[in-house]
Amino acid sequence: MTSLVEDAVTAPSMHNAQPWRFVHRTGGRTVALYGDAERVLPVADPDNRALHLGCGAALFNLRVAAAHHGWTSDTHLLPDPGDPWHLADVRLRHTDGVDRDLADLHPAVRRRHTSRFPFSDERIPGPVLDGLRAAALLEGCRLITPGAWHTDAVMELVRDAEMLEAAGEAVRAEIAAWTRTGDSGEAAATEGIPADALGPRQYGVSAPARDFDTQRHLPDRDAAVFEEHPQLALLGTVEDSPADWLRAGQAMQRVLLQATLDGLATSLMSQPLEWPELRTSVRDPSAPTGFVHMVFRLGYGPAGAATPRRPVTEVLSLR
Structure with missing residues (x-):
């Protein structure tokens, strides 16, 4: 679970606020994703739309990491109508039908960085x-x-x-x-x-x-x-x-x-x-x-520099 979340949190988020929390209940195979109410951007993101985008990106990384490690992930968005901060539940299963398209994206998880440098004029095919x-x-x-x-x-x-x-x-x-x-x-x-x-x-x-x-x-x-x-x-x-x-x-x-x-x-x-x-x-x-x-x-241009991430111990809870 630690390895999966380490990959998940490489996702981009607005101003690199990293507005996510993960909860894994020991003995089960479900990880819950929550938005972090203490890491909102009330001026630029008053509706928390960007927060949901960043958490969605982390959720996708989690799915990619799970596939890379041989797991199939079943995702349920907004599973608790009474808790708007509970954004998703991901149930992991071992099967023979791992999504290879997801797994093949894994090498890019740690390589992707935002580039704020000039790009060339070469057109994308x-x-x-x-x-x-x-x-x-x-x-x-x-x-x-x-x-x-x-x-x-x-x-x-x-x-x-x-x-x-x-x-x-x-x-x-x-x-x-x-x-x-x-x-x-x-x-x-x-x-x-x-x-x-x-x-x-x-x-x-x-x-x-x-x-x-x-x-x-x-x-x-x-x-x-x-x-x-x-x-x-x-x-x-x-x-x-x-x-x-x-x-x-x-x-x-x-x-x-x-x-x-x-x-x-x-x-x-x-x-x-x-x-x-x-x-x-x-x-x-x-x-x-x-x-x-x-x-x-x-x-086409220089790759961006890596931005820091909080340690998994701050974003993953085991219960």
Whole structure:
């Protein structure tokens, strides 16, 4: 169980808040996943949608790790209507029919990192994008690769979100609380975004990668020119319920792991999705996806630095 959870918690989460808890009852083969109410982001994520996405990604990693170790996992989302923090139960079974597609993703679990570096202008081949779309469909979600006009519109919304963020004292304070620069008085070094994962500053106009250092201006960061035409993908669902958020989190992680195996660098762009007045404008009105949950930036470039994770002893309870 410790090994499974060690893989599970490599999942991404907003500001690397790691908002998950796992409970395993000794003698059984079920692990319960809970959202951690003490690790919410009340300004940027007041509805806990991003929390569900991160926990869904951890849930998918758990399924991948289980398959790698020869287990089949039966997942039940939101098993307790009276406890909204009880997000999923996963029952493990030994069978001869392990999901090889899940198991084959395991090498990417520890290799996947968010890259906040510039990507090259090399275009991603169509078959690779088709594979990422198929990965999302396997988790009940849709992945849309926007055309030129839609990409430009999304990037404009990213810039709008940056302006709202710059003008919002509360959101800036929340981001600063989850950014680790080594200053005294900061929270634990096992959480948040460390300085070596920030990537370079954008030289010139706004970058497609979020800059977590807009307030402190760390002196040792380089500046770089980012790609002029980023390659984006939008992950969405028809409905917008907590169960949809958990499915989207699993699809998000499946896409990220498949992209990592395909040799792609990836980063997540949630800025316009954090503002209700912008989120509805992100989607393509002609597409069947009703609600966008994540914007991916994909391409060929440097791999991102690993971000810290809390030890399993802090996130796994044995009862």
